[in-house]
Amino acid sequence: MDLSPVLTGFSVVFEPQNLLFCLLGVTIGMLIGVLPGLGPAATIAILLPITYNLEPVAAVIMLAGIFYGAQYGGTITSVLLKLPGEASTVVTAIDGHQLAKRGEAGSALGVAAIASFIGGTASIILLSLVAPALAGVALAFGPAEYTVLALIGIFLVGTLGSGSLIKSAAAAGAGLLLATVGLDPLLGTPRFTFGTDQLADGIDFVIVAMGLFGVGEILYNLEHRDRPQAAVPAFGRAIPSRVQWLRSRLAILRGSVVGFVLGILPGGGATMSSLVAYAVEKRSAKDPSRFGKGAIEGVAGPEAANNAAATSSFIPLLTLGIPANATMAVLFGALMLQGITPGPALMTEHPDVFWGVVNSMYLGNLLLLALSIPLIGVFVRMLKIRPGILAPITIVITMLGVYSIRNNAFDMVLAVALGLVGYAMRKLGFEPGPFVLAFVLGSLLEGSFRRSMRIFGGDVTEFVQRPLSATLVGVLVLTVVIIPVLRVVRARQVVRAAEPAEP
Amino acid sequence: MNPRPFTRRGLLAGAAAAPVAALAACNGVQGGADAAEDDFPTRAIDFTVPFDAGGSSDLLSRAVCLAAEEPLGQSIALANKPGANGAVGLKELVSGDADGYTLALAVKSLFAITPLVVDDPDAVAIDDFRIIATLTNEAYVLVVHADSPYQSLEDLVAAPSLNYGTAGVGTGGQLSLALLFGLAGTEATDVPFDGGAPAVTALLGQEIDVVSGSLAETMPQIEAGALRPLTVFSEERNVFLQDAPTATEAGYPVVVDQRRMVVAPSEVSDTVAGALVLAFEEARQDPDYQAFLQDNYMDVWEVDDVEARAHLSEAAELYAQNVADVGLALGDGS
Known part of the structure; x- marks a missing residue:
């Protein structure tokens, strides 16, 4: 391939103005990532007017920085407060928060930052090399493939956490039901909207996550505030220990690949990638029972994956003009306002924009790593703040975040109501993770399945007649039926083999 | 007009733009409503985009508001309030003050197609609005x-x-x-x-x-x-x-086709509406705005309130008739 446009891209990045906006973008991104509920999409929309007077390249470099910077920042609240602001960091919260409780918050965040850096950087390299070729991957995934992918995801949700499988399944089922709220995606019939159009478009993920994790957890802790707080022993260093690094490094590599591939898919890619990365780590671990109790691989794999996915989600936008998620849609808008149409012609007509933005991500990731390591030391001190002070602050920020999604006060009421649900779930021993992930995947599953059935004329067997969806069905059967059955059979054999030895 | 200087909305807006809002409130006390109307606008205008950021309605709103700020002599603050093809944001506009400081973008499909699909007794109708400026025909x-x-x-x-x-x-x-x-x-x-x-x-x-x-x-x-x-x-x-x-x-x-327009609540006074109409007429002549339309393949639709109103109600009747003739059931509400 001709490398000159790539090199020109680097010279674009190193213009002082662009360097500055890259730094500005990633710093803003990291900060809003830390604030629970405030997402990159709302932030970019708020900052759009500022970009009117900027050069297109500088504007997009800054806005892109906010997007991937938020991925770094989001990990911090997920680990420290168990408050995931994005669907793709829900998985990180599970083991990350357990590590924080054990006093390993520093190294958990350190590993997360390094994993994010490696995942992000690996993804940019792959993007630069194969982006045009991979554009087709996004197109090969039709409704049928998304249906099977969402099904795989929903089954993987069951592997999360360390609690009872039945309770996880029940929580996931409730999440699927909540996903049906809103106008029917194919018929427009109102479902569970109680006659208000506030619920017509369904419920936003952030509202559900902030309600169940944020408000629910705080209510639960309020009840226990008289009890002496288990002292957090030490925060640990931000630099991971040798053992942690040895355990994480392969997880990071696997996560990067999983994230890059799934991130290309518009719709659910980043969430799926973190789930798949977690499942891969749990399955390949020698002792899977450590997962859910603070396994460092459970942080490293998904973090590498969601950052790799954040980067590769630029591929459909930059090569096909298809925004992969809400943030990409706002970025799409930013480019349009600058008179640049993202799409098949972008790479040839505006190579400076394409390569400038892509190459700025190397620098952005480096800056984020450099920012993260010292900042971790500051953020972990949050754990020292008395709950009586931290809880109200968290609630206020959470509510601001929820409001910012649609500028709608109704959503705050909804978050509080879901907070009560979260409190009840917590009391009864249900985990919110499976609930919110099933909620996210539920609408993907329903819409894709019903679209597939319309396209197939009602013939279910078409799912196994298309090569790609048939392959995915194979993966589904393998992971959900064959492997568990084999495991049970083997366990019985071990028991039988052990029996004669007993007296 | 509302003579009370301290409405809830006024206080809320004051939190965002305290000095300007405070001045506006003082004007209201001293000169009475009419005087305040004559030098409308004296503070920033809130513009609701009842759709998600990044979409066509959002981009068009941003482009036209940017062009309208200079003729208005005030800034326009955009906020996205999506939901139900614009119904959520527009219902809020209708229920708020009709002082001209709240505007929104509206789309033809909400008035002409949505009623064929969703059976909503509280749906907003075109009579709830005053059309300030028609913008595009797509x-x-x-x-x-x-x-x-x-x-x-x-x-x-x-x-x-x-x-x-x-x-x-x-x-x-x-x-x-x-x-x-x-x-x-x-x-x-x-x-x-x-x-x-x-x-x-x-x-x-x-x-x-x-x-x-x-x-x-x-x-x-x-x-x-x-x-x-x-x-x-x-x-x-x-x-x-x-x-x-x-x-x-x-x-x-x-x-x-889809058509987009800027609307205010129907009770807005003629003086205020006139000032807004003039400002948006000037905005539509702005070269940057026109370049935006060109870049986004949007054709212009620039008619007055009466003609726009007639077009929307005719389109609603026509679509309903078409759907009945062909025997269609769009969605479940029809």
């Missing part, structure tokens, strides 16, 4: 994949069976194709997606046979040679796609 274009065997509209409607993608229930794209295939008697299955971009993606991946979408969604792919336009659903050929015949030319009188 055509729907029927596209097929470049590798598709269908070279013309005749080929397409003669197909034994088709799957067509749309941006969702109650969109102009859905209505246009449902009417076309209904008139032609083609056996076609409607596959609504969650927005225009996923529908175009599915067409690029040849999951579906045909899509009717806005030019903004389809033109980049048409120009790249990935999609082929077969017809446009407008009265006349589109300026950006001179070669594509209208459906009416081909013998199927289906005319569906």
Whole structure:
């Protein structure tokens, strides 16, 4: 391939103005990532007017920085407060928060930052090399493939956490039901909207996550505030220990690949990638029972994956003009306002924009790593703040975040109501993770399945007649039926083999 | 007019722009309502975009508001308040103060198509608004994949069976194709997606046979040679796609388009509305705004309140009649 446009891209990045906006973008991104509920999409929309007077390249470099910077920042609240602001960091919260409780918050965040850096950087390299070729991957995934992918995801949700499988399944089922709220995606019939159009478009993920994790957890802790707080022993260093690094490094590599591939898919890619990365780590671990109790691989794999996915989600936008998620849609808008149409012609007509933005991500990731390591030391001190002070602050920020999604006060009421649900779930021993992930995947599953059935004329067997969806069905059967059955059979054999030895 | 200087809304706005709002409130006390109206606007204007950031309505609102700030002499603060094809944001506009400091973008489909799909007794109607400025007329274009065997509209409607993608229930794209295939008697299955971009993606991946979408969604792919336009659903050929015949030319009188406009609550006073109308008229002449329309393949629609109102109610009647003639059931509400 001709490398000159790539090199020109680097010279674009190193213009002082662009360097500055890259730094500005990633710093803003990291900060809003830390604030629970405030997402990159709302932030970019708020900052759009500022970009009117900027050069297109500088504007997009800054806005892109906010997007991937938020991925770094989001990990911090997920680990420290168990408050995931994005669907793709829900998985990180599970083991990350357990590590924080054990006093390993520093190294958990350190590993997360390094994993994010490696995942992000690996993804940019792959993007630069194969982006045009991979554009087709996004197109090969039709409704049928998304249906099977969402099904795989929903089954993987069951592997999360360390609690009872039945309770996880029940929580996931409730999440699927909540996903049906809103106008029917194919018929427009109102479902569970109680006659208000506030619920017509369904419920936003952030509202559900902030309600169940944020408000629910705080209510639960309020009840226990008289009890002496288990002292957090030490925060640990931000630099991971040798053992942690040895355990994480392969997880990071696997996560990067999983994230890059799934991130290309518009719709659910980043969430799926973190789930798949977690499942891969749990399955390949020698002792899977450590997962859910603070396994460092459970942080490293998904973090590498969601950052790799954040980067590769630029591929459909930059090569096909298809925004992969809400943030990409706002970025799409930013480019349009600058008179640049993202799409098949972008790479040839505006190579400076394409390569400038892509190459700025190397620098952005480096800056984020450099920012993260010292900042971790500051953020972990949050754990020292008395709950009586931290809880109200968290609630206020959470509510601001929820409001910012649609500028709608109704959503705050909804978050509080879901907070009560979260409190009840917590009391009864249900985990919110499976609930919110099933909620996210539920609408993907329903819409894709019903679209597939319309396209197939009602013939279910078409799912196994298309090569790609048939392959995915194979993966589904393998992971959900064959492997568990084999495991049970083997366990019985071990028991039988052990029996004669007993007296 | 509301003589009370300290309304709840005023206080809320004050939190955002305290000094300006405080001045405005003082004016209200000293000079009375009329004096305040004469030098309207004296503070920033809130503009609701009842759709998600990044979409056509959002981009158009940003472009026109940017151009209107100078003639108004005040800044315009945009906020996205999406939900139910704009109904959530517009209902809030209607229930708020009609002092001219709150405006919103509205789309034709909410008044002309949504009632055919969603049965909402509290739906906002065009009479709840004063149309400050009509902005654009955006055509729907029927596209097929470049590798598709269908070279013309005749080929397409003669197909034994088709799957067509749309941006969702109650969109102009859905209505246009449902009417076309209904008139032609083609056996076609409607596959609504969650927005225009996923529908175009599915067409690029040849999951579906045909899509009717806005030019903004389809033109980049048409120009790249990935999609082929077969017809446009407008009265006349589109300026950006001179070669594509209208459906009416081909013998199927289906005319569906999307139009966007700036609205205020209907009770807004004539003085205030006049000032706003003048400012937006000037904004529409702004070269940057016009370049934006060109870049986004949006045709202009610039008529007065009376004509716009007539167009919207005629379109609502026409669509209802069309749907009844063809015997369609759009969604479940009809």
